[in-house]
Amino acid sequence: MILFFWLLLSRFSGWSKSVFPGPLQVFESLWGLILNGVMVKHVVASLYRVTIGFYLAILLGIPMGIILGRINIAKSFLNPVLHFLRPISPLAWIPLAMLWFGIGDKPAIFLIFLSSFFPLVVSTTVAVANIDPVFFHVAANFNFNRYEQLKKIIIPAILPEVVTALRISIGIAWLVVVAAEMIAVKSGLGYLILDSRNALRMDYVMGAMIVIGIIGLFLDVLMKRLSKIEPVFWGSIGS
Amino acid sequence: MGHILIENLGKTYIDRRRKQRNSKDKNRSPGTQVQVLKDINLELEDGEMVCILGPSGCGKSTLLRIIAGFDRPSEGTVLIDGKPVKGPSSDHIFVFQHSSLLPWMTVRQNVGLGLRHMNDKKAMGKQIEEYIEMVELEGFEDHYPYQLSGGMKRRAELARALAVDPDILFMDEPFTGLDYLTHLKIREEVVNMHEFLGKTTLFVTHDIDDALVMGDRIVVLSGRPAKVKLSRKLTYVRPRDFMKEKGLSELREEVFFMLGVHYAV
Numbered sequence: 001m002i003l004f005f006w007l008l009l010s011r012f013s014g015w016s017k018s019v020f021p022g023p024l025q026v027f028e029s030l031w032g033l034i035l036n037g038v039m040v041k042h043v044v045a046s047l048y049r050v051t052i053g054f055y056l057a058i059l060l061g062i063p064m065g066i067i068l069g070r071i072n073i074a075k076s077f078l079n080p081v082l083h084f085l086r087p088i089s090p091l092a093w094i095p096l097a098m099l100w101f102g103i104g105d106k107p108a109i110f111l112i113f114l115s116s117f118f119p120l121v122v123s124t125t126v127a128v129a130n131i132d133p134v135f136f137h138v139a140a141n142f143n144f145n146r147y148e149q150l151k152k153i154i155i156p157a158i159l160p161e162v163v164t165a166l167r168i169s170i171g172i173a174w175l176v177v178v179a180a181e182m183i184a185v186k187s188g189l190g191y192l193i194l195d196s197r198n199a200l201r202m203d204y205v206m207g208a209m210i211v212i213g214i215i216g217l218f219l220d221v222l223m224k225r226l227s228k229i230e231p232v233f234w235g236s237i238g239s
Numbered sequence: 240m241g242h243i244l245i246e247n248l249g250k251t252y253i254d255r256r257r258k259q260r261n262s263k264d265k266n267r268s269p270g271t272q273v274q275v276l277k278d279i280n281l282e283l284e285d286g287e288m289v290c291i292l293g294p295s296g297c298g299k300s301t302l303l304r305i306i307a308g309f310d311r312p313s314e315g316t317v318l319i320d321g322k323p324v325k326g327p328s329s330d331h332i333f334v335f336q337h338s339s340l341l342p343w344m345t346v347r348q349n350v351g352l353g354l355r356h357m358n359d360k361k362a363m364g365k366q367i368e369e370y371i372e373m374v375e376l377e378g379f380e381d382h383y384p385y386q387l388s389g390g391m392k393r394r395a396e397l398a399r400a401l402a403v404d405p406d407i408l409f410m411d412e413p414f415t416g417l418d419y420l421t422h423l424k425i426r427e428e429v430v431n432m433h434e435f436l437g438k439t440t441l442f443v444t445h446d447i448d449d450a451l452v453m454g455d456r457i458v459v460l461s462g463r464p465a466k467v468k469l470s471r472k473l474t475y476v477r478p479r480d481f482m483k484e485k486g487l488s489e490l491r492e493e494v495f496f497m498l499g500v501h502y503a504v
């Protein structure tokens with residue numbers, strides 16, 4: 001369907017082929033990019049940055065969310081800062097990121113980290129605060145220590161919501177990586193788009209867009225799978 | 240082990256959100272004070288089952304929470320086996336009003352919560368099996384709570400409580416939300432378990448018949464602030480039928496009257 005409309009539009013829009021290439025031409029160029037290894041190189045570069053930035057966000061964001069959800073003093077100190085920083089688009093950090101981290105992978109990773117970090121912290125905090133207090137009573141009644149409380153109550157209780165948050169934030173991270181790669185680096189899908197635009201190769205631009213869409217879809221499916229695992233799944237049927 | 244002594248227990252909640260605007264001395268009255276419990280004196284012998292009745296909101300749950308160590312008294316003391324209560328402990332298990340099975344754990348894992356420190360895992364597994372059998376949940380060991388009916392959840396929770404072999408059981412309206420027949424069935428099981436295991440039990444209920452059928456003693460609390468209005472030993476043998484026991488049916492009417500119901504059938 002989409003392909004058909006695309007074909008029609010490109011034929012009859014009146015724009016020339018180099019401005020609005022048709023599907024055949026785009027897939028041909030895309031295939032060329034895949035065969036000569038250019039596309040693989042850029043995809044790997046983008047995925048690498050998203051992976052590192054995303055893991056950093058998980059590593060720092062989820063523990064921080066748990067602390068904020070459980071310790072009121074931490075909450076009253078950090079929450080105002082968090083809520084102030086959260087609505088600022090990660091893209092607004094670009095100048096600072098470049099100033100602090102220079103050029104290369106680091107500023108891009110930093111931006112991806114920021115884009116996932118805040119949603120993860122906030123969702124985790126909310127999830128922890130919403131745990132039914134009766135479960136903490138049970139934990140106290142059966143003499144759970146702090147580690148057991150974390151492992152057997154807090155983590156399983158928040159897992160469904162955290163997995164949902166992960167799914168949303170990897171989507172955001174994938175959006176941000178393309179923008180981040182347009183400024184500070186010489187590789188990645190964002191760079192490919194910018195570079196092709198400068199070379200006036202709209203077929204490459206569109207090819208890259210298709211790859212971005214497919215990978216984004218793939219990441220989402222991957223995260224959806226995660227929420228189907230039984231220990232994660234407990235709450236979604238209700239109990 | 241399982242003796243409880245409650246002396247001059249009082250509990251006052253301070254509601255900070257409802258500040259008294261016109262209060263002149265702000266330091267001395269920071270908020271509205273609600274006295275929930277006042278001068279409660281109660282002694283439970285080892286192995287006794289005491290059923291507590293009282294109007295809704297009078298402070299029954301509060302009383303239970305304090306004795307179990309989940310809350311602090313404002314005045315007075317609670318001694319268990321001669322020692323003041325410092326906090327919750329697996330020697331005194333609380334069965335909550337609403338299901339408190341951990342939804343991310345199977346029946347087996349839930350029942351095993353209090354046994355997790357046993358070194359001999361085989362013996363632990365056997366003990367878990369034993370208690371699951373006791374509450375007739377064989378075949379549901381690997382089910383999650385959402386896969387159980389309300390009655391089965393209650394049973395699993397009972398098994399979890401009994402599996403640690405506690406000195407005292409606290410039960411706060413554990414039959415809430417069960418259909419009539421399941422209610423009667425589980426009540427029967429609780430009575431049997433009590434006769435069999437003889438654990439000190441404090442049982443809060445709003446169902447007068449529950450109290451009369453189950454208790455070694457019933458205690459009626461007054462409205463806020465709650466005081467002990469009546470404490471009566473019941474020596475009738477179980478299973479009891481208050482239609483046939485004259486003393487029981489008279490007591491039933493007396494309690495109904497005390498709780499403000501005049502024409503109970």
Ligand SMILES: Nc1ncnc2c1ncn2[C@@H]1O[C@H](COP(=O)(O)OP(=O)(O)OP(=O)(O)O)[C@@H](O)[C@H]1O
Nearest residue numbers: 252253254273275294295296297298299300301302
């Ligand atoms: N944490 C709290 N802060 C302030 N007031 C409280 C708190 N917990 C309970 N109360 C008040 O104490 C009173 C007694 O509550 P409690 O839950 O003990 O009653 P109850 O007898 O168990 O009622 P029910 O029969 O409905 O279960 C209520 O009026 C309630 O508003």
Ligand SMILES: [Mg+2]
Nearest residue numbers: 299300301411
């Ligand atoms: Mg109550």
